[in-house]
Amino acid sequence: MSTPGTSDTASRVDDGEILISGGTLIDATGAPARPNPGVLLRGDNIEVVGPGAAEAAGAGAERIDATGRTVMPGLIDAHCHATFDDVQSNDELFFHRDPTTAALVAGQNLTKMLRAGVTAFCDPDTLFAMGPSLRNATEAGVVAGPRISTGVQALVTSVGGTAGRLIPDEGVVGYAQVVNSQDEAVMWTRRHIKYGADWIKIHATGLLPGRSGEVLGWSRDELRAVCDTAHELGTSVMAHCRSPESVTACAEAGVDMLLHASFMDAEGLEAVIASGSVLCPTFTFLANLADFGSAVGAGAGMEDIFRGEIAATAKMMRSAYDAGVPLLCGSEAGFALTPYGHWHGREAEILVNELGLSPMEAIVCATANGAIAMRLEGRIGTVTEGCLADLLVLDGDPLSDIRLLNDRSRIVEVISRGRRVDLSGPWPSHGPIPGAKVRNWATEILTYERAYD
Numbered sequence: 017m018s019t020p021g022t023s024d025t026a027s028r029v030d031d032g033e034i035l036i037s038g039g040t041l042i043d044a045t046g047a048p049a050r051p052n053p054g055v056l057l058r059g060d061n062i063e064v065v066g067p068g069a070a071e072a073a074g075a076g077a078e079r080i081d082a083t084g085r086t087v088m089p090g091l092i093d094a095h096c097h098a099t100f101d102d103v104q105s106n107d108e109l110f111f112h113r114d115p116t117t118a119a120l121v122a123g124q125n126l127t128k129m130l131r132a133g134v135t136a137f138c139d140p141d142t143l144f145a146m147g148p149s150l151r152n153a154t155e156a157g158v159v160a161g162p163r164i165s166t167g168v169q170a171l172v173t174s175v176g177g178t179a180g181r182l183i184p185d186e187g188v189v190g191y192a193q194v195v196n197s198q199d200e201a202v203m204w205t206r207r208h209i210k211y212g213a214d215w216i217k218i219h220a221t222g223l224l225p226g227r228s229g230e231v232l233g234w235s236r237d238e239l240r241a242v243c244d245t246a247h248e249l250g251t252s253v254m255a256h257c258r259s260p261e262s263v264t265a266c267a268e269a270g271v272d273m274l275l276h277a278s279f280m281d282a283e284g285l286e287a288v289i290a291s292g293s294v295l296c297p298t299f300t301f302l303a304n305l306a307d308f309g310s311a312v313g314a315g316a317g318m319e320d321i322f323r324g325e326i327a328a329t330a331k332m333m334r335s336a337y338d339a340g341v342p343l344l345c346g347s348e349a350g351f352a353l354t355p356y357g358h359w360h361g362r363e364a365e366i367l368v369n370e371l372g373l374s375p376m377e378a379i380v381c382a383t384a385n386g387a388i389a390m391r392l393e394g395r396i397g398t399v400t401e402g403c404l405a406d407l408l409v410l411d412g413d414p415l416s417d418i419r420l421l422n423d424r425s426r427i428v429e430v431i432s433r434g435r436r437v438d439l440s441g442p443w444p445s446h447g448p449i450p451g452a453k454v455r456n457w458a459t460e461i462l463t464y465e466r467a468y469d
C-alpha cells in the first residue's frame with residue numbers, strides 16, 4: 017500500500033541496459049552517417065555513444081548486433097490524430113463514436129504506431145477530449161505507446177472549420193470546441209490547459225459555401241488573445257492554416273507551430289521567420305489523396321487540386337527551410353487515407369521529392385526537429401548522449417532509399433523508452449465495431465440512364 021501523498025510510480029524506474037554495436041549510425045544531428053561506434057542505453061537514457069559503450073556496458077546488458085544495418089532515432093510524428101481510428105468521414109467521426117470504445121481503440125492505435133517506428137508524436141486535437149488521459153496512461157505504463165504531446169480539442173470560431181454545418185453553433189463536436197467570442201476563446205484556452213493540454217490548437221481556416229479554398233475564420237485580436245493566454249501559462253499554440261493570409265496572421269499573433277501553411281506567400285514567410293514559428297506542412301494526406309485516392313474511392317477530381325496545393329506550398333517551404341525555419345514531419349495519421357502504422361515516414365519522402373531536401377536533411381526533420389512538437393528540444397530525436405532512449409534499427413540504408421522509413425518489414429528493432437518493442441505476432445487490427453461506421457447508400461447517383469445504359 018502506498019503512503020498518502022507519495023507515488024506508486026517508482027516501480028517504473030528501469031535501469032536495464034541495451035548495447036547496440038555494428039552497422040551505420042545516423043545520429044540525426046545533421047552529421048554525416050558513420051560506422052556505429054557503439055551505443056549504450058541505460059534505462060530511458062542514451063548513456064554512451066562512442067567506443068567506450070561496450071566497456072561501460074554491464075554483464076547483464078542486452079546486446080543488439082546491428083551489423084549491415086542502420087541505427088537511428090525513432091520517428092517523431094508531429095501531426096497525428098491517435099483517436100480518429102482511420103476515419104472515413106466527418107459524420108462517422110462526430111456522431112458514431114462513443115468515449116469508451118474510442119479510448120480502447122486509441123490504445124491499439126498506439127501499438128500500431130510504435131511498431132511502425134514512431135516513438136513520439138504530437139496530437140493536436142482528440143475525440144472526447146481524451147488527449148491528456150491517453151498521454152498520462154501511456155506515461156504511467158497502462159498502455160504501451162509512443163511519447164505523446166497533446167492538445168485537447170481544436171478551437172473553431174462560429175465560422176466553423178472544414179466540416180461545414182456538422183460543426184454546431186456552440187459547444188463540442190468530435191475534435192472541435194466552438195468559441196463564439198474572444199472571451200470564450202480565452203476561457204477555453206485556460207480550460208484546456210487545466211485539463212492537461214501541452215498544446216492549444218486553433219483551427220484558423222475553414223470552408224465556406226460558395227468560396228473556393230479555406231478562409232481565415234479568426235480576427236487578429238482573437239488569435240493574439242489565445243496565444244498570449246497560452247504562453248502566460250507555459251503552453252504552446254499550433255494552428256491549422258490553409259490560406260496565405262492565415263499564415264501571416266497566425267505567425268504575427270505568436271502561434272508557435274503552423275500546420276499545413278498552404279499557399280504561404282512571401283509576406284507569410286517573412287512573418288514566420290520574424291516570429292520564430294516552425295512549420296509542419298503535413299503533405300502526406302494531400303499526397304496520398306493525389307497519388308492513391310482513386311485506388312480507394314476518394315472523391316473524384318480532387319487529385320489535381322491537391323497536387324497543385326503541394327506544388328505551390330513546397331516551393332515556399334523550401335524557401336523557409338533555406339532561411340533556417342525548422343520543418344517538422346507530420347503524417348496526419350488517423351484518416352482512412354493515412355492509416356496508423358503505414359505512412360509515418362512518407363512526409364520525409366515528400367520533403368526529398370518535392371522540396372529537394374537530401375535524405376539526411378529529411379531524416380533530421382522527421383526526428384530531431386520533432387522535438388519541438390514534443391516540447392523536448394535537445395532531449396529527444398537524436399542519438400546523442402543524454403537524450404531519451406528512442407531508437408530504430410533498420411535493415412537497409414534510408415539515405416539511399418528514404419521510403420525505407422515506411423517499410424515495416426525493414427524495421428527490425430524499435431526501442432521505446434529504453435525498452436525493445438515486441439515486433440513479433442500479427443499486426444494489431446480490429447474487426448467491425450457495431451455502430452461505428454457510416455454506410456453510404458451510394459457513391460454515385462442512380463439515374464434511370466445509368467441503370468439501363
Ligand SMILES: [Zn+2]
Pocket residue numbers: 095096097140348
Ligand atoms: Zn490534423
